Amino acid sequence: AQSVTQLDSQVPVFEEAPVELRCNYSSSVSVYLFWYVQYPNQGLQLLLKYLSGSTLVKGINGFEAEFNKSQTSFHLRKPSVHISDTAEYFCAVRASRLRSGDKLTFGTGTRLAVRP
Amino acid sequence: NAGVTQTPKFQVLKTGQSMTLQCAQDMNHEYMSWYRQDPGMGLRLIHYSVGAGITDQGEVPNGYNVSRSTTEDFPLRLLSAAPSQTSVYFCASSSDRSSGNTIYFGEGSWLTVV
Numbered sequence: 715a716q717s718v719t720q721l722d723s724q725v726p727v728f729e730e731a732p733v734e735l736r737c738n739y740s741s742s743v744s745v746y747l748f749w750y751v752q753y754p755n756q757g758l759q760l761l762l763k764y765l766s767g768s769t770l771v772k773g774i775n776g777f778e779a780e781f782n783k784s785q786t787s788f789h790l791r792k793p794s795v796h797i798s799d800t801a802e803y804f805c806a807v808r809a810s811r812l813r814s815g816d817k818l819t820f821g822t823g824t825r826l827a828v829r830p
Numbered sequence: 831n832a833g834v835t836q837t838p839k840f841q842v843l844k845t846g847q848s849m850t851l852q853c854a855q856d857m858n859h860e861y862m863s864w865y866r867q868d869p870g871m872g873l874r875l876i877h878y879s880v881g882a883g884i885t886d887q888g889e890v891p892n893g894y895n896v897s898r899s900t901t902e903d904f905p906l907r908l909l910s911a912a913p914s915q916t917s918v919y920f921c922a923s924s925s926d927r928s929s930g931n932t933i934y935f936g937e938g939s940w941l942t943v944v
Contacts, residue, residue: 723870750935757834757920757935758873804872817863817888818922818933820872 716741716807720821728829729797735790735824737779737805747788748806748818749779758804764788765810775799800828833857836921836936843911843943851906851939853921859934861924862904866890866917867938873920879904911943 717740727733739745746765750758762773769781779790788805805821837852855862863878865888875888879898893915895907904923908915921936 718872748933755938757937759935760932763932817875817878818873820865820874822870822872 716743716745716809716819718805718807718819718821720805720824722824723822724825724827726827726829727795730794732793733791733795733799733826735803735805735826737788737790737821739786739788739805739807741786741807741809744810745807746810747779747781748808749773749777749788749790750804750806750820751775752802752804752823754801761790761803795826795828797828797830799826801826834921834923834934834936836919836939838939839937840940841942843908843941845911845913845943847911849908849911851908851919851921851941853904853906853936854902855904855921855923855934856902857923857925857934858901859923859925860901861933862898863888863922863933864894864896864904864906865920865922867920868917876906876919908941913943915941916943917941 719738748763749761751761752758762771764771764781772778777792802823802825804823806818808818834855860881864876865873867873874890877896879885885896919939922933924931924933
């Protein structure tokens with residue numbers, strides 16, 4: 715089984731400032747990692763994912779994340795945020811080899827609030 | 831391309847009533863699933879299906895039924911609604927069981943049980 719920890723439930727930041735949203739995971743098997751964004755009253759949209767290869771993954775809207783296997787982390791970063799980035803961000807993990815019952819496990823989410 | 835479509839978007843039920851949340855995808859995806867989202871708990875898997883005629887339980891299946899008679903549709907039934915089932919429900923689909931494939935989500939169904 716896998717678990718995901720997003721320690722920060724809310725992150726306030728000023729517009730044009732950099733931001734990092736933290737994600738740590740736990741798993742006894744190798745995993746794929748995902749970040750999803752949820753805008754108010756909408757569904758989830760994939761920002762980026764790590765499957766293999768380069769540990770620095772670039773996604774949509776200027777976001778990037780770095781996979782760190784030794785620290786079991788997959789932190790999301792953006793060098794300069796915009797008001798429109800205000801949303802809830804979910805980190806998720808899935809076993810790289812599916813077996814019966816495997817699923818996408820989500821963290822509890824981090825609400826990014828960008829202030830002017 | 832409609833993607834994953836959920837209906838209704840909003841619903842209020844009385845305790846004990848039953849209802850069905852509809853989910854349809856037009857991407858010919860084999861893998862479909864239902865999640866519920868509650869404050870401070872992220873998304874939790876209710877039921878999933880790896881193809882027509884095949885369903886299985888997720889993390890929080892109690893009080894819910896599913897069926898998968900076609901590839902496109904994956905309805906979620908609440909048998910006897912309870913206030914604890916007040917939540918936002920998301921249907922999702924992906925192309926196959928390869929866990930690296932992107933999972934696509936519907937826009938959600940807000941359910942209130944009074």
